[in-house]
Amino acid sequence: MLVERKAALEAQLQALQARTDPHFLFNRLNTVASLIPENPELAERTLERLADLFRYALEAGHVRTVKLQRELGMVADYMALQSTRFGDRLQTSLEVAEGLAEIDLPPLLLQPLVENAILHGVAQRRGGSVAVSVRRERDHLIVEVRDDGPGPGASAHIGAGTSVRSVRDRLRLHYDETASLSLAADSGGGCLARLTLPIHGPSL
Amino acid sequence: MKALVVDDEDPARRRLARMLGEIANVEVMGELEDGDAVLRALERQPADVLFLDVRMPGFDGIGLAQRYVDLPPIVFVTAYDHYAVSAFELNAVDYLLKPVRIERLVTAVERVRARQMTDRDAVGRALTAAQNADPLRLLGSSAVSAG
Numbered sequence: 411m412l413v414e415r416k417a418a419l420e421a422q423l424q425a426l427q428a429r430t431d432p433h434f435l436f437n438r439l440n441t442v443a444s445l446i447p448e449n450p451e452l453a454e455r456t457l458e459r460l461a462d463l464f465r466y467a468l469e470a471g472h473v474r475t476v477k478l479q480r481e482l483g484m485v486a487d488y489m490a491l492q493s494t495r496f497g498d499r500l501q502t503s504l505e506v507a508e509g510l511a512e513i514d515l516p517p518l519l520l521q522p523l524v525e526n527a528i529l530h531g532v533a534q535r536r537g538g539s540v541a542v543s544v545r546r547e548r549d550h551l552i553v554e555v556r557d558d559g560p561g562p563g564a565s566a567h568i569g570a571g572t573s574v575r576s577v578r579d580r581l582r583l584h585y586d587e588t589a590s591l592s593l594a595a596d597s598g599g600g601c602l603a604r605l606t607l608p609i610h611g612p613s614l
Numbered sequence: 615m616k617a618l619v620v621d622d623e624d625p626a627r628r629r630l631a632r633m634l635g636e637i638a639n640v641e642v643m644g645e646l647e648d649g650d651a652v653l654r655a656l657e658r659q660p661a662d663v664l665f666l667d668v669r670m671p672g673f674d675g676i677g678l679a680q681r682y683v684d685l686p687p688i689v690f691v692t693a694y695d696h697y698a699v700s701a702f703e704l705n706a707v708d709y710l711l712k713p714v715r716i717e718r719l720v721t722a723v724e725r726v727r728a729r730q731m732t733d734r735d736a737v738g739r740a741l742t743a744a745q746n747a748d749p750l751r752l753l754g755s756s757a758v759s760a761g
Contacts, residue, residue: 433669436693437623440712444625447632497624 414474414583421518421580422471424573441494456494459487470517474584478544478551479511485520485542492528499537500528507545513609515551516584522573523555523591523603531557531601538600551607558600562593577605615639615726618655620646620675621667621691626712630665630691633719640723649678652685661686663707663726668692679704687729689722 438460445453466484470476482504489502524542532538541556574593581589589607596602617634619642621627631642644655652664666675668690679688689708707729708722 433693436712437626440629440693441623441625443713444629448625448628494625495623 414580417576417580417583418474418516419471421516421576422467424518424522424576437495438491445494452494456491459491462487463491466517473517475514476517477511478513478515481515481517481520482506482544485524488521488524489528489540489542496532496537500532501537501539503539503541505541505543510544510546510551513551515607516580519577519580519605519607520553520555522577523553523605526573527555527557527559527601527603531559546609549609551605551609553605553607555603555605556596556600558596558598561595561599562601574603581605581607615662615723615730616641616643616660617663617665618642618644618646618652618661619665620648620652621665622647622669623667626667626691630714630719633714633716634665634723636716637720637723649674652678653682656685662730663723664688665691665710668694676700676704679706687726687733689726 438456442453442456442460445456463484466480486504489504493500493502520542524540527540531540538558541554543554543556545552574591578591581591585608589605591606592604594602594604617640619627619631619634621630627645627647631645634640634642643659643661646652646655652666655661664686666678666688668675669692675688675690675692679685687707688704689710690706691710691712691714693712695709695711708725710718710722
């Protein structure tokens with residue numbers, strides 16, 4: 411239990427570091443400054459999303475699990491924020507099957523995968539798309555994050571390895587070997603990250 | 615002063631262009647997304663200054679400045695001050711941190727103007743030195759001084 415708590419705190423630390431990373435922070439403040447005269451409503455929404463992302467990162471260290479709905483809400487905010495940077499060049503989608511909102515899972519498992527997809531699948535090129543889908547297959551929750559970038563291993567994005575490793579560590583700690591993360595080339599090119607989680611919670 | 619604004623983020627590019635438009639005697643010739651577009655634009659029309667984001671897809675601002683020594687004066691614009699040392703080694707005119715304040719942008723424009731005048735003086739002196747080094751002229755001037 412202590413080891414899992416430590417891993418959760420490390421995830422929180424990474425999330426906070428990502429949120430307070432100078433590139434991310436000052437770029438988002440700059441985005442808001444740019445939007446205020448052009449599109450004040452979007453500027454407000456952007457600040458709200460930023461605040462919620464920070465708040466979520468702060469909370470993540472204090473709870474063992476969150477409802478899937480909450481984690482997906484944060485993913486949606488994060489993707490919306492990134493879309494304001496790239497306009498039409500970044501296409502994102504989030505498809506969630508019915509009836510899954512109340513499933514419990516550790517916080518901040520999905521967000522690093524989406525962040526990777528955007529950073530190494532899209533931001534190093536002129537644009538692209540990231541699609542997140544969530545469905546149930548019998549007793550498992552399947553979360554897929556697809557990008558249409560250069561595919562695994564082909565990108566120069568540093569840090570992708572660390573976040574994948576840390577997601578795998580947390581999966582092992584919370585679920586023993588009953589959960590998995592796979593990262594592979596997607597059938598149409600690009601990268602597919604697939605998270606498979608048992609629905610009825612961690613093995614006891 | 616003709617300026618090109620280069621940043622892969624749409625709102626960042628628009629904001630800088632808008633602010634430059636508020637400064638007297640500065641004309642924003644174009645807004646571009648990456649280093650390749652800069653080179654193509656400069657082939658079509660010269661610019662007096664490039665406002666370059668440091669991190670862009672494929673061809674980052676520092677890399678661009680390192681590879682092409684014939685670029686116009688550069689002002690780097692970035693969220694992160696980690697690159698400040700490289701920028702000055704590359705003889706950038708200035709280095710601005712996002713979000714940029716108008717007063718700081720005005721100072722950067724003034725530094726570009728000062729750099730332009732220095733460059734013109736330097737070109738003038740170089741031309742004069744080249745003329746003086748001409749052997750025929752040397753013969754001519756010694757003939758004059760002998761007379």
